[in-house]
């Protein structure tokens with residue numbers, strides 16, 4: 001296990017709420033993630049503020065567009081100094097390869113480039129409705145191997161697929177898993193879930209956790225307990 005596997009999803013409708021939470025968190029204990037809601041509201045300034053607080057930031061905008069547009073968006077993210085950025089693997093090989101190539105042109109440290117496979121909110125019935133007659137695990141495996149072949153540093157998947165993926169893909173390939181739910185916490189809109197300790201023992205590199213921490217009465221003690229549960 002790496003020394004800092006938890007990424008706290010700062011999904012807030014207000015930048016000051018996100019920064020209040022970030023100030024209570026310790027950058028030695030976790031990383032943070034900024035997603036579509038807060039980035040749309042606050043823009044790149046929120047990244048700068050989190051960097052000033054000492055956090056490594058996962059910019060989760062799940063880019064999915066034609067190769068040139070996606071590559072330029074990834075380049076812009078890299079120029080903001082983010083630690084991790086993601087695209088949708090279903091954008092295809094040429095799209096992913098374009099994002100890898102563009103990063104070669106960016107000076108300085110490069111973000112980890114991660115491809116989203118099948119959203120953790122989806123199950124077989126959801127895939128069938130969009131024309132995919134595979135179960136989530138099969139589709140994750142297919143997209144993860146395409147992502148690896150297209151130069152990605154890793155994938156987002158659910159922890160339920162991690163042990164099968166680990167058996168097939170090299171150890172350096174990062175497995176980033178949202179849909180993490182400590183025992184007894186509310187599942188919400190997530191479908192393919194696992195507890196933090198199970199996810200780490202299956203072989204996840206990073207656990208993305210939002211509401212179970214940010215909506216808890218005492219977020220800091222929940223984060224501490226989760227870190228302790230990982231051993």
Ligand SMILES: O=C(O)c1cc(=O)[nH]c(=O)n1[C@@H]1O[C@H](COP(=O)(O)O)[C@@H](O)[C@H]1O
Pocket residue numbers: 009011035060062086116118119120121156157178179180188190208209210211212
């Ligand atoms: O890319 C992601 O981070 C992501 C991919 C995915 O398949 N599922 C998923 O939940 N996420 C993100 O992970 C976070 C999970 O938040 P909670 O469900 O509140 O723990 C949210 O910010 C989602 O946008």
